[in-house]
Amino acid sequence: MPVPTAGHTTESLTTWLAERIALYLKRRPTEIDPDVPLAEYGLDSVAALSLCGDIEDDFDLVIEPTAAWDYPTVHALADHLVAELAAQDGGA
Amino acid sequence: MEHRPYRLAEEFDHYLGDPHDPGEVFSYARCADLDDREEFPADICRRFEEWGLPEQYVPVEYGGRLRDYEQVLQLVRAVARRDLTCAIGHGKTYLGGVCVWVAGSAEQGARLGADIIAGVPVSLGLTERAHGSDLLAGDVRTDDEALDDSGHWLVSGEKWLINNATRGSVLSLLTRTRPDGGPRGFSVLLVDKRELDADTYRHLPKIRTLGIRGADISGIAFDGARVPKGALVGAEGAGLEIVLKALQLTRTMCAALSLGAGDHGLRLGLDFAEERELYGRRLVDLPQARHVLTGAAADVLLHEAVALVAARAVQAQTAELGVTSAVTKYLLPTGTDRVLADLTGLLGARAFLKGVHADGRFQKLVRDHRLVGLFDGNTLVNLNSLVNQFRSLVRGFRRGTGDTAGAGVACDLTAPLPPLDPSRLSLIARHGSGMTASLPASVDEITRRAARNPALAPVAEAARRLLAVTTAVHTDMEEYQGVLTEVPPAAFEAARRYTLCWAGAACLGLWTHSTDHVRDDPATGPLWRDGLWLHTVLDRLLRRLGEPAAAGEETYEDLLGALRAARTEGRLFSLLPQRTPERQPATTGGAAGGSERTSC
Numbered sequence: 001m002p003v004p005t006a007g008h009t010t011e012s013l014t015t016w017l018a019e020r021i022a023l024y025l026k027r028r029p030t031e032i033d034p035d036v037p038l039a040e041y042g043l044d045s046v047a048a049l050s051l052c053g054d055i056e057d058d059f060d061l062v063i064e065p066t067a068a069w070d071y072p073t074v075h076a077l078a079d080h081l082v083a084e085l086a087a088q089d090g091g092a
Numbered sequence: 093m094e095h096r097p098y099r100l101a102e103e104f105d106h107y108l109g110d111p112h113d114p115g116e117v118f119s120y121a122r123c124a125d126l127d128d129r130e131e132f133p134a135d136i137c138r139r140f141e142e143w144g145l146p147e148q149y150v151p152v153e154y155g156g157r158l159r160d161y162e163q164v165l166q167l168v169r170a171v172a173r174r175d176l177t178c179a180i181g182h183g184k185t186y187l188g189g190v191c192v193w194v195a196g197s198a199e200q201g202a203r204l205g206a207d208i209i210a211g212v213p214v215s216l217g218l219t220e221r222a223h224g225s226d227l228l229a230g231d232v233r234t235d236d237e238a239l240d241d242s243g244h245w246l247v248s249g250e251k252w253l254i255n256n257a258t259r260g261s262v263l264s265l266l267t268r269t270r271p272d273g274g275p276r277g278f279s280v281l282l283v284d285k286r287e288l289d290a291d292t293y294r295h296l297p298k299i300r301t302l303g304i305r306g307a308d309i310s311g312i313a314f315d316g317a318r319v320p321k322g323a324l325v326g327a328e329g330a331g332l333e334i335v336l337k338a339l340q341l342t343r344t345m346c347a348a349l350s351l352g353a354g355d356h357g358l359r360l361g362l363d364f365a366e367e368r369e370l371y372g373r374r375l376v377d378l379p380q381a382r383h384v385l386t387g388a389a390a391d392v393l394l395h396e397a398v399a400l401v402a403a404r405a406v407q408a409q410t411a412e413l414g415v416t417s418a419v420t421k422y423l424l425p426t427g428t429d430r431v432l433a434d435l436t437g438l439l440g441a442r443a444f445l446k447g448v449h450a451d452g453r454f455q456k457l458v459r460d461h462r463l464v465g466l467f468d469g470n471t472l473v474n475l476n477s478l479v480n481q482f483r484s485l486v487r488g489f490r491r492g493t494g495d496t497a498g499a500g501v502a503c504d505l506t507a508p509l510p511p512l513d514p515s516r517l518s519l520i521a522r523h524g525s526g527m528t529a530s531l532p533a534s535v536d537e538i539t540r541r542a543a544r545n546p547a548l549a550p551v552a553e554a555a556r557r558l559l560a561v562t563t564a565v566h567t568d569m570e571e572y573q574g575v576l577t578e579v580p581p582a583a584f585e586a587a588r589r590y591t592l593c594w595a596g597a598a599c600l601g602l603w604t605h606s607t608d609h610v611r612d613d614p615a616t617g618p619l620w621r622d623g624l625w626l627h628t629v630l631d632r633l634l635r636r637l638g639e640p641a642a643a644g645e646e647t648y649e650d651l652l653g654a655l656r657a658a659r660t661e662g663r664l665f666s667l668l669p670q671r672t673p674e675r676q677p678a679t680t681g682g683a684a685g686g687s688e689r690t691s692c
Contacts, residue, residue: 025577037274042577045228045275045332046480049520053484056522065520066333069275 008059008085013078020054021074034074045069051077061085093610095505098670101166106673107143111174113675123175124451130298130305132259133178140171140182141211149186151193151512154205160509161341165348165403172352176460177304179349184255186345187468188214190338191264191280194514195326200282207262215260217251217283217312218335225473227332228275233268235316244318245269245281250296252311255467258295259308261285266331278331281323292317303459337517340413342468343421344406347399350424353461354392354431355664360454361385361435362659364442375438376656384438386648388431389655389665390628393619394599395424396667397629401502401598405527407509409498410516415481415525419591422474425465432458475587481521482573482583485590488524489566495526502527503601505668506609528562531597535559537604538623551623554630554642555600561637562593589637596633599626615661615669619654625667 014034022029025041032041038048048068056062061084064070071077109116116122118136126133140146148164150156158164164186172179185208192204208214223229232249247267251257263283270277285293296311326334365376365385375381402420406413436443439454446452465471478485488494501507535555542552569590572583603626611620619625628651631643658665664672 023574026574039274044577046336046477046519047577048275050480050483052520053487053522057487062522065518065522066275069333072274 008082010075010078010082013081014074016058017074017078017081020051024050032074034078037072038068038074039072043068055081059085061088093505093613093668095668097160097163097166098666098668100163101170102670104143104145104167105170105173106671108139108170108174108673110673110675118174118178120174120451120453123177124447124453124456126306127177127456130300132306132308133175133181136175136178137182138211140178145171145182146185146208146211149183149189150205150208151201153198154193154201156205156209159511160404161345161406161512162400162403162509164345165351165399168345168348169351169355172349173355174352176349176353176457176464177306179352180255180304180460180463181307183345183348184216184260185212185214187216187338187342188256188260188262188264190341191216191325191334192282194338194341194517195280195330195334196282200322200325204262204282212262213256213260214262214264215254215256216338217254217257217263217265219253220250221252221311225470227266227335228273228278230266230268230273230278232265232314233271242318243321245321245323247281247283247314247317247319250311250313252296253299253309254311256308257310257312258298263312264325266335269328269331275332276329278335279328280325280331280334281319282325283317283319283323287320288317301463303456303461303463305459333519336519337514339469340417340517341406343417343474344402344413346464346468347395347402347420347424349464350428350461351392351395351399353457353464354388354395354428355666356457357428357432357435357454358385358388358392358655358665359659360450360457361388361438362655363450364439366656366659381438382652383648384434385655386628386652387632388434389651390625390632390648391427391431392665393625393667394595394629394632395427397599397602397625398423398595400505400667401527401602404505404509405498405502407512408501408507409495409526410513411518412495412498412521412525412527413517414477414519415485415521415594416527418469418474418477419594421469422471422478422588423591423595425461426471428461429465432461472584475584475591476579478587478590479572479575479579479583482569482586484521485524485528486566486570486573488521489528489562491524492529492532493526494521494524494529496530496533497526499526499530499601500605503530503598504605505602506606525594527594527597527601530601531559531562531593534597534600534604538600541604545622547622550642550647551627551630554627554634557634557639557642558593558596558600558630561589561634561639562597565589565593565637592633592637596630599629599633610668613669615658615663616667618657619651619667624650624654 018029018032049065051068052063052065071080108118111120114121117139147157151158168183192200235246265281265283267281269279293314299309365381368375402416405416442449443454538552538555542548568586575583607620611617627643634642655665664670
């Protein structure tokens with residue numbers, strides 16, 4: 001899976017998240033509608049916690065494991081990550 | 093070395109008196125009688141309160157004496173060693189309070205602390221009749237999304253299979269506060285039944301059970317109960333997160349129940365083997381009986397070592413408690429059930445008899461302990477929570493990350509523990525397990541020591557084999573790290589094997605970090621010198637991992653010597669010294685029926 005390095009946008013993060021979640025769910029990324037809650041695809045609340053490790057690994061960004069509970073769709077989560085990345089860059 | 097948690101547990105145990113003395117409130121005979129009558133051990137619980145056990149459930153910041161979780165572990169173990177019904181019935185108050193310790197306000201903590209210290213039973217209301225372990229399916233709800241005009245939640249619905257639901261005055265209640273639910277749709281309400289209108293709630297009848305028959309396993313149904321807004325624990329919508337974090341603490345503390353059960357079962361098995369004569373020989377002199385006893389003894393020490401490290405890790409390695417607690421809550425109940433099953437073979441018919449042998453304690457113990465693997469997150473729930481963390485566990489093991497410094501503190505019995513900081517609890521161990529990441533360093537350490545002390549060579553060899561297996565197990569785990577939705581049986585098997593590896597890393601860490609401080613103890617030093625307990629424990633773990641044996645009969649004979657010495661000297665068979673309050677056993681080799689009584 002390609003690892004984005006800089007200039008993250010909502011679009012690039014949406015793509016990354018859809019690919020990652022598709023991997024978890026054994027589906028194709030195109031099957032993941034970015035506006036449908038992840039729970040509706042069968043990603044349960046505990047499984048969603050795993051995302052934080054992948055996000056930290058690929059983006060060097062530490063987020064709460066519960067981020068996917070507070071931002072339950074791919075779009076919402078992508079927006080959250082963009083904001084967090086911007087805050088991190090601003091703070092660095 | 094004086095280890096404070098064992099000293100206080102010894103004091104408490106002596107306060108409770110000789111359990112063989114039917115004149116004592118907390119005697120074996122009394123527990124058997126209460127069990128027969130399915131009656132709650134209220135007078136025994138009052139003895140705990142006279143001594144001050146409830147204060148040990150309340151953190152120091154809320155007026156109690158709970159600072160080190162290791163201390164609670166040893167105190168509850170002392171109760172569980174006599175009777176699991178009492179340990180579960182009384183210890184439930186700790187479970188009831190823990191959501192507040194994790195996320196409550198200072199005022200809630202102080203108030204609840206005062207109640208608990210005054211002896212008020214507290215309960216934890218999670219499960220419901222139709223939903224079992226699926227917490228997000230809960231139907232106990234607030235009728236309106238918002239508070240009513242007078243600032244109350246209106247709570248309705250039924251919680252079922254709740255320990256202390258009827259006796260408890262205060263209840264931490266997982267409640268649906270958004271109609272559509274979801275992981276942010278639930279909140280914890282600290283419901284004080286004393287403040288509710290009597291016609292807005294009712295208790296469900298006590299449920300008859302196979303084990304812990306005297307416990308108050310019942311339920312509670314609410315119908316528009318008005319709960320003040322101040323009852324909200326933590327943030328609205330944070331209920332699931334709070335409960336999952338609280339369960340990390342309680343699952344670790346459940347180890348005390350299995351430890352006490354293991355102590356009790358092993359003692360019954362040993363006494364029987366010492367006293368029973370067959371074909372002109374005592375049972376303890378027959379090879380098969382020795383084999384069963386020494387295997388059980390090794391497992392009891394394995395469980396003690398894991399629980400010791402895990403209880404210290406609560407404070408030393410808080411962010412990884414999601415792994416520690418799952419390993420502990422899986423390994424100790426299943427391992428202890430197995431110890432009891434093996435000892436059943438040794439006791440034969442007497443394992444099943446009521447009244448005839450030793451107050452029927454063994455059959456009661458087996459029935460009571462069966463429950464421990466079911467409540468507070470069952471075996472499959474715990475393995476599943478490890479499967480969910482495979483990704484970070486595999487990554488962490490490869491990179492050697494995780495809280496290795498914290499693992500060192502957990503394993504060094506002389507290292508002071510930092511106070512628990514609940515804000516460090518995490519639903520996932522982000523960087524893997526510092527315990528398994530420390531394994532290579534511990535293997536190096538024991539290899540170095542073996543170079544100076546040849547008696548350690550086979551132990552160091554077993555440690556190196558454990559590291560090789562652990563590496564292989566992580567390769568298996570990698571294969572299943574993506575299975576987050578439909579977990580295949582092979583992933584559960586990988587998780588089971590992981591718990592054995594974690595346990596081995598904890599035992600090896602405990603021995604390498606602590607042996608220099610404890611090996612000179614006149615009572616328990618022989619278990620530590622030349623790695624005796626560690627050798628048998630690594631052998632047990634490797635065999636359960638499907639590997640060839642790592643220790644021979646002579647090592648187990650040494651362990652049997654230590655087991656028999658502890659009994660003769662009036663000590664608990666344990667890694668650290670603790671005297672038991674029991675009178676000395678009858679002279680060994682006496683008539684087989686000497687301790688048997690006829691039931692009336």
